[in-house]
Amino acid sequence: MRAEGQEMPLVLRLQDVRKVCKDWKTFSSDDPFMIVPHSEANVRSVRQYPIETDPPDHTDYRALVEPFFRRPNDADYQLGMQQLVDEALAAAAIPDSVDVVSELALPLQSRSLARLLNVDDSEANLWISWGTHVFKEGDGVSKGAELSSYIREKFEAAEGSEAHDFFSVLNRADFQGRKLTLEEKHGFANMAFAGGRDTVIHTVSSIIAHFAAHPEGLDFLRQDPARIITATEEFVRYVSPLTAIVRSCPHSAKVLDAEIAPGGRVGLCWPSANRDETAFTKPDEVVLDRSINPHVGFGFGIHKCLGAAQARLIIRSLLQALCNQIEAIHLIEAIPEIEQESSFERQVGFKRLRTSFKLRSSQHF
Numbered sequence: 629m630r631a632e633g634q635e636m637p638l639v640l641r642l643q644d645v646r647k648v649c650k651d652w653k654t655f656s657s658d659d660p661f662m663i664v665p666h667s668e669a670n671v672r673s674v675r676q677y678p679i680e681t682d683p684p685d686h687t688d689y690r691a692l693v694e695p696f697f698r699r700p701n702d703a704d705y706q707l708g709m710q711q712l713v714d715e716a717l718a719a720a721a722i723p724d725s726v727d728v729v730s731e732l733a734l735p736l737q738s739r740s741l742a743r744l745l746n747v748d749d750s751e752a753n754l755w756i757s758w759g760t761h762v763f764k765e766g767d768g769v770s771k772g773a774e775l776s777s778y779i780r781e782k783f784e785a786a787e788g789s790e791a792h793d794f795f796s797v798l799n800r801a802d803f804q805g806r807k808l809t810l811e812e813k814h815g816f817a818n819m820a821f822a823g824g825r826d827t828v829i830h831t832v833s834s835i836i837a838h839f840a841a842h843p844e845g846l847d848f849l850r851q852d853p854a855r856i857i858t859a860t861e862e863f864v865r866y867v868s869p870l871t872a873i874v875r876s877c878p879h880s881a882k883v884l885d886a887e888i889a890p891g892g893r894v895g896l897c898w899p900s901a902n903r904d905e906t907a908f909t910k911p912d913e914v915v916l917d918r919s920i921n922p923h924v925g926f927g928f929g930i931h932k933c934l935g936a937a938q939a940r941l942i943i944r945s946l947l948q949a950l951c952n953q954i955e956a957i958h959l960i961e962a963i964p965e966i967e968q969e970s971s972f973e974r975q976v977g978f979k980r981l982r983t984s985f986k987l988r989s990s991q992h993f
């Protein structure tokens with residue numbers, strides 16, 4: 629594809645994507661603002677942590693935030709998330725119709741992020757008001773600057789606090805014998821807010837669209853609750869909401885037959901790898917009980933998604949809530965979100981997805 633004035637090879641096959649991910653010395657992430665194909669220098673002011681760093685620093689940066697990202701493995705956290713999703717879906721089923729993107733997926737994403745960051749639930753109301761595209765010019769206005777001031781104010785307000793929220797903990801954190809700078813803390817928060825936003829929203833809306841088109845799918849899940857686990861992985865594989873993440877090559881490099889000059893870049897195309905027909909049978913179909921599913925939807929290697937436990941829990945809870953509560957989903961209007969590139973275009977979720985939900989008469993299976 630063409631990005632930043634250069635032709636950039638995209639790595640498409642599952643095994644090749646994994647090989648590049650493993651070789652972080654040749655294919656580096658240490659290139660601020662350039663982790664995605666089109667530079668983000670115009671939409672954010674700070675380097676993102678830990679994603680835009682290489683080892684050994686990456687290892688130490690990642691360790692600082694890992695305890696937060698492990699929270700979804702706690703039983704209490706899981707119960708709370710199921711309740712949150714149950715209530716969100718029940719509320720969405722009351723009106724005659726809802727826009728799944730803005731009225732279900734966005735509130736779910738923001739309210740669950742508040743739990744992950746261990747801040748008051750009410751904080752999510754502001755994040756929801758930023759809309760689905762906090763960085764892009766989605767609704768005509770970028771909220772990137774608002775997000776930046778919000779993050780900085782939060783770190784300042786948490787100065788000296790002994791609390792266990794994300795902001796207070798990062799203020800106290802020790803990185804290689806020193807405190808983090810405000811830029812670094814901002815970069816961590818920026819990644820937490822941005823990394824799990826569109827990805828989660830697109831996955832949720834795509835799941836609802838799938839069951840609107842395939843009502844038998846919910847019955848299939850209800851027949852064997854273990855299928856909720858396999859279906860969760862399958863939706864991450866099939867939707868692959870992140871199209872490409874880029875590595876930069878400090879020295880000349882080679883990927884298959886593509887020669888990369890020093891300073892050149894290579895894109896890792898997760899959705900393509902996840903539809904590799906040499907690795908997946910029926911790659912273009914949603915197979916809810918797919919048993920072998922070595923997808924790279926959450927990446928591979930040292931930068932593997934820190935938010936994967938959270939994303940998996942949201943999806944699992946949503947599938948459980950759909951099975952318990954919903955008889956059928958009627959599609960009223962679907963406007964796909966299309967990513968337009970020089971060499972391909974791709975649907976990633978929806979701009980708008982208006983549906984009505986029909987409740988089941990008995991609510992548990």
Ligand code: HEM
Pocket residue numbers: 657677678679680690741744819820821823824825827828831864868869870873898924925926927928930931932933934935936938939
């Ligand atoms: C379905 C939802 C999601 C998908 C498909 C997804 C996908 C990915 C992918 C492919 C990577 C690897 C990037 C690389 O190799 O450079 C990644 C990394 C990351 N993701 Fe996610 N993500 C999702 C949700 C989230 C959430 C909810 C959060 C946080 C709230 C999050 C935070 C991160 C962070 C911090 C990294 C960087 C890890 C590192 O550099 O060590 N993601 N994600």
